[in-house]
Amino acid sequence: MKAVEKRKQKSSLLDKWLNRQKEGTSPGKITPRPNDVPVPLSRGQERLLFVQQLYPDNPFYNYADTYRVTGDLNVGALLKSFEIIGRRHEILRTTFGISAGTGEASQEIHKDFAFEVIKRDLRTVPESRRVETAKKMAVKLARQPFDLSRGPLTRIAVLQLADNDHFIILTMHHIVFDKWSMGILLQELADNYRNLVSGKQVSVIRPDVQYGDFSYWQKDRNVDPETIAYWTDKLQSASPLLDLPFDYPEPDRPSFRGAHSKHQLSNSLTLSIREACIETKTTPYVFLLAVYKVLLSRYTLQTDISVGSPFTNRDRTELESAIGFFDDTLVLRSDLSGSPSFSEVLERVKETCKGAFSHRQMPFETLVGILKPNRYLNHNPLFQVMFIYHDAARMPSFGPGLMVENEPLDIGVAKFDLTLFISDEGQRMSAIFEYAEDLFAGTTIDRMHEHLTNLLEAILEKPGRRIGELTMAGDGELEQMMTWNDTPEPEFGDAAGIHQLFEKQARLHPDSPAVSFNEEELTYAELNTKASTLAARLQELNLDRNKPLGLFAEPSVDMVVGILGILKAGLAYLPLDAGYPQDRINLLLEDSSASLILAQRHLSGRIVKNPGLAVLPIEELCDEASPEPGAGSVRSIDESDAAYLIYTSGSTGRPKGVSISHRNLLNSTAARFRYYGTNPGSFLLLSSFSFDSSVAGIFWTLTTGGRLVVTERRVEQDMEHLSRLFAENRITHTLILPSVYRLLLESTTTGDLNSLQTVIVAGEECSASISRAHFEKLPDVKLFNEYGPTEATVWATVYEIKRENITRKVPIGKPIPGAQIYILDDEQNQVPIGAAGEICIGGKGVADGYLNDSELTSRRFITDTHSRRRGLKLYRTGDLGRYRSDGAIIFLGRKDDQVKIRGYRIEPREIADVIAQIPGVKEVLVKPASRPILPAGDEFDPEFLRTTLEKMNPEQASSILDSVERMTATEAKFTLDKEWQ
Ligand code: AMP
Ligand code: MG
Numbered sequence: 001m002k003a004v005e006k007r008k009q010k011s012s013l014l015d016k017w018l019n020r021q022k023e024g025t026s027p028g029k030i031t032p033r034p035n036d037v038p039v040p041l042s043r044g045q046e047r048l049l050f051v052q053q054l055y056p057d058n059p060f061y062n063y064a065d066t067y068r069v070t071g072d073l074n075v076g077a078l079l080k081s082f083e084i085i086g087r088r089h090e091i092l093r094t095t096f097g098i099s100a101g102t103g104e105a106s107q108e109i110h111k112d113f114a115f116e117v118i119k120r121d122l123r124t125v126p127e128s129r130r131v132e133t134a135k136k137m138a139v140k141l142a143r144q145p146f147d148l149s150r151g152p153l154t155r156i157a158v159l160q161l162a163d164n165d166h167f168i169i170l171t172m173h174h175i176v177f178d179k180w181s182m183g184i185l186l187q188e189l190a191d192n193y194r195n196l197v198s199g200k201q202v203s204v205i206r207p208d209v210q211y212g213d214f215s216y217w218q219k220d221r222n223v224d225p226e227t228i229a230y231w232t233d234k235l236q237s238a239s240p241l242l243d244l245p246f247d248y249p250e251p252d253r254p255s256f257r258g259a260h261s262k263h264q265l266s267n268s269l270t271l272s273i274r275e276a277c278i279e280t281k282t283t284p285y286v287f288l289l290a291v292y293k294v295l296l297s298r299y300t301l302q303t304d305i306s307v308g309s310p311f312t313n314r315d316r317t318e319l320e321s322a323i324g325f326f327d328d329t330l331v332l333r334s335d336l337s338g339s340p341s342f343s344e345v346l347e348r349v350k351e352t353c354k355g356a357f358s359h360r361q362m363p364f365e366t367l368v369g370i371l372k373p374n375r376y377l378n379h380n381p382l383f384q385v386m387f388i389y390h391d392a393a394r395m396p397s398f399g400p401g402l403m404v405e406n407e408p409l410d411i412g413v414a415k416f417d418l419t420l421f422i423s424d425e426g427q428r429m430s431a432i433f434e435y436a437e438d439l440f441a442g443t444t445i446d447r448m449h450e451h452l453t454n455l456l457e458a459i460l461e462k463p464g465r466r467i468g469e470l471t472m473a474g475d476g477e478l479e480q481m482m483t484w485n486d487t488p489e490p491e492f493g494d495a496a497g498i499h500q501l502f503e504k505q506a507r508l509h510p511d512s513p514a515v516s517f518n519e520e521e522l523t524y525a526e527l528n529t530k531a532s533t534l535a536a537r538l539q540e541l542n543l544d545r546n547k548p549l550g551l552f553a554e555p556s557v558d559m560v561v562g563i564l565g566i567l568k569a570g571l572a573y574l575p576l577d578a579g580y581p582q583d584r585i586n587l588l589l590e591d592s593s594a595s596l597i598l599a600q601r602h603l604s605g606r607i608v609k610n611p612g613l614a615v616l617p618i619e620e621l622c623d624e625a626s627p628e629p630g631a632g633s634v635r636s637i638d639e640s641d642a643a644y645l646i647y648t649s650g651s652t653g654r655p656k657g658v659s660i661s662h663r664n665l666l667n668s669t670a671a672r673f674r675y676y677g678t679n680p681g682s683f684l685l686l687s688s689f690s691f692d693s694s695v696a697g698i699f700w701t702l703t704t705g706g707r708l709v710v711t712e713r714r715v716e717q718d719m720e721h722l723s724r725l726f727a728e729n730r731i732t733h734t735l736i737l738p739s740v741y742r743l744l745l746e747s748t749t750t751g752d753l754n755s756l757q758t759v760i761v762a763g764e765e766c767s768a769s770i771s772r773a774h775f776e777k778l779p780d781v782k783l784f785n786e787y788g789p790t791e792a793t794v795w796a797t798v799y800e801i802k803r804e805n806i807t808r809k810v811p812i813g814k815p816i817p818g819a820q821i822y823i824l825d826d827e828q829n830q831v832p833i834g835a836a837g838e839i840c841i842g843g844k845g846v847a848d849g850y851l852n853d854s855e856l857t858s859r860r861f862i863t864d865t866h867s868r869r870r871g872l873k874l875y876r877t878g879d880l881g882r883y884r885s886d887g888a889i890i891f892l893g894r895k896d897d898q899v900k901i902r903g904y905r906i907e908p909r910e911i912a913d914v915i916a917q918i919p920g921v922k923e924v925l926v927k928p929a930s931r932p933i934l935p936a937g938d939e940f941d942p943e944f945l946r947t948t949l950e951k952m953n954p955e956q957a958s959s960i961l962d963s964v965e966r967m968t969a970t971e972a973k974f975t976l977d978k979e980w981q
Contacts, residue, residue, distance in 0.1 A: 030209050030318050033216035039107040041096070042215035043363040044325050048175045049096055049105055049148065057145050059413055060256045061174040064142035065182060066135075066409040069166040071402035074197050075158055078168075079117060081192035082156055085185060086113055087204045089323040091176045091211035095151040107212060110151070118157040127162075134159045134167040135409075142411040146173040167407075174325055176211075180312045181323040183393055190396035190404075197399060211324030223362050230359040231331075231367055235382060238373045239306040239333060242384050243892070244417060245299060245834035245882055247441040249768075249808045257437040258414020262430055263449040265456070270428045272460045280346055280463075284429070285389040288422050290349040292387050293334060294342060294467045295448075295455055298825075301836040301880060301892075303337035306383040308416070311360065329364045330356045331382050339466045339826065342459045386419035386434075392426070412437075420452075444834055444885055450474045451832050468825050473832035481830060484887040485820040485867075490670030490844070497637035497662045498669060499567040501703035503528060509705050515560045516729070517710040522557055524705070527564065534565025534598075534622040543596060548574040548645040548659075550589060550597035551689075552607060555710045558618045559689060562598050563644075563698065565622060572642035572659065575690040578603055579713055584655075589613065591852060592645055592657055639663035645851065646692050648790045649898070649905040657851035658790050660692075667844035668793035669699045671817040675798060677782075678757055679704035680733035684725060686711060687735070691903065692790040693763055696735050706733075716740045723748035730755040735786070737903045738766040745773045753778060762786035762795065763903040765891060766810045775803040787812035787891065791860070791875045793845035797821060797889055811888035812881070819843035821889060822866050822874065823881055830866060831882075836892050839881040840874045842867055847875070897927075 033039065041049060048061050086092045093113035098105045118141065122130050141157050153176050159167040170182075195202045265273070277287050293305045313328045314320055334352045336345055373381040398404050414436040421432040431452055433445050451472045458470040473481075495501050506514075510525035522530070543549070549566050551573045553559040566573040574592050576585055578600075585607070589597070597607060601617040643665045647655040673679070683701040685708055687693040701708040709729045715722050716737075722744060725731070731753075736744070738761040759774065759781055766785045774783050788796035799813025815821045820842035823831050831837035842864045849857030864872040880892040898907050908926035915924045 030213055030217045030316060032209065033213045037216065038099075038104075039109065039212040040215050040219045041105045041107060042211075042218050042325065043365050044328060045096075045107075045175050045215065046105065047365045048173075048325065052148060052173075052175075055256070058256055059143040059145055059411065060415050062142055062144075062146070062171055062411065062413070063174045063177050063179075063182075064138075064169065064171040064409055064411050066138050066142075066407040067168040067170075068405045068407050069168060069398075069402060070405075071164055073164075073166050073402060074193075075119070075166075077193055077196040078158070078189075079156070080196055081189050081202075082115060084192050084202055084204055085188050085323075086115060086154070088188070088207065089210070091322075091324045092154055092172075093152070094176060094212075095153070096148040096175065107215070109212060113152060116152050116155040118155070120157070120159045122159055122161050123163075130161045134161060138167065138169045138409055139411055141169050142171045142409060143413070144171070148173065148175060169409075174327075176324060178312060178325050178327045179390070180314060180326065184321055184323055186393070187396045190398045194397070194399045207321050208318045209322055211322055214319060214322065214324065214326075223366055227359045227362050228370060230355065231362055232370060234333060234355070235306075235331060235367070235371055235373075238371070238382055239304045240302065241379060242296060242302060242305070242417075243300045243836075244296075244385075244439070245444060245884070245890075246439040247444050247885060248439055251438050254436065255438050256413055256415060258412060258434055259437055259442065259445075260408070260410040260432055260434050261442065261445045261449065262408070262432045263453070264428055264430045265453065267428050269453070269456060269460075273429065273456070276460055276463070280343070282346060282350060284422070284424065286350050286353050287346065288389060288420075289332065289353070289387050290342070290346045291452070291456055291459060292420050293336060293349060294345055294459070294470070295452055295472075296385065297336045297467065298451075298455070298470070298472060298831070299835045299882075303335060304333070305336055306331055306333040308332070308380075308383040308386045310386070310388060311357075313360070315361075328360070330360055331364075331367075332356050332387070333383075336467065339468055341466055342463045342470070345467060346463075380416060384417045386416045387422075388419060389422045389424070391424045441885060447474075447477065447833055447885075450477075451835070454832075466826070469827045469829070471829060472835060473830055477832050478830060480833070480887075481822075481883065482868075484883075485815060485822075485842075487815050487819060487843075488674060488817045490667045490674055490818045492666045492670040492673075495666060496639050497567060497570075497641070498643060498665045498699055498703065499531075499564055500637075501666075501669070502564060502699075505703060505705045512705055513707040514702060515557050515708045515710065517555065517557045518712075520557050522561075527557075527561065527702075530561045530622040531564035531568055534561060534618065535568035537621045538565065538569035538571065541596070543569075543571060545570060545641065548572040548592050548594050548642065550574045550576050550585075550592075550594045550599075552576040552578060552585070552597050552599035552603055552615075553618070553689070554578045554600060554603065555685075555688070555713055556600065557710065558600050558622075560698065560702075560708065560710065561622050562618050563689070564702075565618075566598070567643060570637050570641060572644050574645045575688075575694075577688050577690040577713075578606070579688075580690075582606075588647055588655070588657075591647075591654070637662060639666065644695070646690065646790050649907050649910065656853060656856065658847050659851055660695075660793055660847055664793040664845050664847060665695070665699065667818045668695070668795065669703055671795070671819070671845075672696070672700045673704070674817040676758065676784075678732070680706040681757075682707045682709060682729055682732050682755070684709050684711065684729065684731045684734040686716065686737075686740070687903070688713065692794050693735055693903070696760070696762075696786075696794050697733075701733075716743070719743055719747040723752040726756070727752040732757045733760070734758075735760040735762055737761070737763045738770050739764065742770045742773065745770070745777050748777075750777050753781070756781045758782045758784065760784045760786050762788075764900040766801070768806050768808050768810060771801045771806045771810055774801075775806075779803070785810055785812055787889075788841070788845070789875070789877050789879075791847050791877075792819070792841040792843075793847065796841045796843075796845060799888060809890050811884060812891045813888050815843070816845075819845055820864075820867060822864075823883060823889070824876075828862070828865070833883045833885060836880055836882045838895055839877045839879045839889065839891075841877060842872055842874045846873050848873070 052061055090109045093110045094107045096105060097108055122133055125133050137159060141155060146153050153173040155171040157169040161167060192202050273284060277284050296305050297303060308329050309332055310327050310329050313326045332352050334348050368381055395404050414434050417436050417439055419434040423430045423432060433448060435445050454472050454474060455470055492501060506524040506528035511523050513521055514524040514527040515522050549571050551562045553562055563573050574594055597615045598618050599607060599615050601619050604615050604617055607615050639662050641662055642659045643662045645657050645659045647657050649655060680701045683697045683706055685694060685697040698708060711725060732755055741761055756778060783801045785799045785801055786795040788794055795816055796819045797813045798816055799811045801810055822840045823837040824840050825831050825837050849861045860876050861873050862876060864874040878895045880895055881889045882892060884890055898905055912924040912926045915921060
């Protein structure tokens, strides 16, 4: 114990800095202020006064401590001791006022004073309930607000539990007190008490300086310009808000309600920490701060981490015995980027602390005044979390026969989102999280303790490991995450191909409407016959099963006939949107090695004739007038046969083909039967069949007997028309981009939508405001958020948004039937609940890989080592997410810079690569913007850009061109607009 104490002292870097600073303090000692001047507030006090005026009834600046006194307590002597302290320290008999004339705040020091004293005898309370009653009273008293203008600002409560058992509750307003002051007060209290009970004379000796002398002196002191320069350099561009795993939406105005959660570190862990500190020549303060930063970075995947840390700014000997508010806050900002090891982080944090502490003569409010960070009422500027490290105070002796012990007291207040206190109790340390109850649930904080401990153990074991590789999740948590993945199996009988489920419906309801487009409509029987005829014709051609068939069509009934006919023929369809330019079509045909294109008659002329490529008109092939014998007999199909090939964006500038098997598609579709309570009666198909989101509507509807309503391309650009479609077709279900849905809700009357039962938003992030707008307009219509990439067949997770569960970040929910989700770190380990990681998808919807790109396939489709079943594939989405405590997943954006614009996956690098080919362009920056920006600059050739973009990214070419911000021969910079589209 002794040795540990000594080591602690020796290694206290902080103390060293403080001492060095003391030696070097400027000669001007703080001396008593003149008698006749108004006493100003110190800068710290000004802040407290300001905040307290903002929240007059909030007890967050109450400082409270509770003591349990066993033995023969002389209450009279105790109160007398307090009174002597009050006479000695002016600040304890001070009130605060604002001068009506100047508007300046000043402190008024009173000669006559009385502390607020409360005495209660709890001996009448049944013994078993006394302590509990005392604690409740303690919290109540400690939470009672003070009136700063009237005082007294010190409240003493003495509760008698038994003859030799007392509870003392001390509450002060922070404006007159701090933690260090409590040490002074206890010492003086003990000295006075001992003297009084032994009958000695106790005189009131004024301390060297009073708090008012300090604030008077501070008023005229300017901050050293070098210090200002240091901080402005460090903090000018503030750290982004920490994206912590909040359980609840952030309130506009925080309540500052909070709670404490304490967890003791074991003796051996404490010892290991101390040993690691000696080895690395750091203090436990710096070491544990570094661990905390790693924890925060792992939770958020952010690397610019600012943590606030309070310190007592009594760096002059004459202030050491002054009571008052000397606390100030340092912003400790470190850069954890570049996947450093913990040892490296420790060095960086050491540097951070060294710099910050040697420039600590900078009142926090002055700093905020200089930096003027964005101020939000619901966020602390510059940092949102705190770190505090303190040695447990040694209790002075109150004389023989009296034992005084500090009792922890949680008064239910949190000034910050999250504070980690490390209390060094000698043998062991304790970690205490103080957390805002507006934001966190207790269970999340319990887990945080576990993660902190796991992280500490992992660090101590291998400090050289990269921080992204340190295991944090506990075993219980891994089990818990397993159960979230324990999804039911989708059921689809003995079907081996998706079209077989459609055929079953055609047998069951031959006369029900199956598909319509404008005036045209086919029943199930008609659609089935046409598709079968087409299939028979295709089979005659003996096509290679391994090659997809291009389907070149406008949104139409024929498009659906084409899809089903191709599937029935045992082939896979490659959707070629009629809106695609020739270059893109050529690229897809070449990459997929399709040998034949099925096209609507009026479009066939648009396909450039190519000797190796046959173009056949759909209409003729499915003409019932000439049915072939045996039409409708479907050739045998295997679940592993491909059903469609859809292209999505690719980082190489070439689109990537994803081949989806019947097994993938059957599972993806049958998962809907299981998950959704109702199947579509009438489904409005809004996405182009070249997107896999179209698959949801086409196959869900046609395999359950509903009516598929096909819409014209870009129908979303005419909201009036769109709402008419809903009304005229009595639409029950649809799948829609949230951004389009917002517009629909804004521009449509409820009447047009009153046949709706289920709305699915998918393809991009859904906001709380869209969800709210939905329930305002359509309170009885169910709303679901579906998430999933093309590579995992349309959807992988889903969340039912309800009026009562709308949070700022709308979750993407839990894995769908048959799917598993793993949120993984850089080493493909599961991150714990609450921490951010890459969303990886397993299960039966996952495709085999990309066509013709085994290198990319092996990077993105990895072996699933987490599932109990072996040999399966996981698709790494590149999306970031975290588990909420209830297992719902929160989407956190992309790992790379891919963006979604109007539902299109766009990789800015692809665009940048193309622009970089413009002669003279040296550097390109592509980013999504919040508003359209028009071109400027003279040397740039828009035609070149247009043709290049149209080749590469036809759907977006025009929007991108509209968004060109600035382009000269040497600099090409443009931005894509997200909001405006
Ligand atoms: P796609 O392959 O075109 O379907 O695009 C898949 C990507 O769209 C995903 O990897 C996500 O980045 C994004 N995405 C899809 N659905 C959602 C959703 N509900 N919330 C947020 N992002 C989504
Ligand atoms: Mg999709």
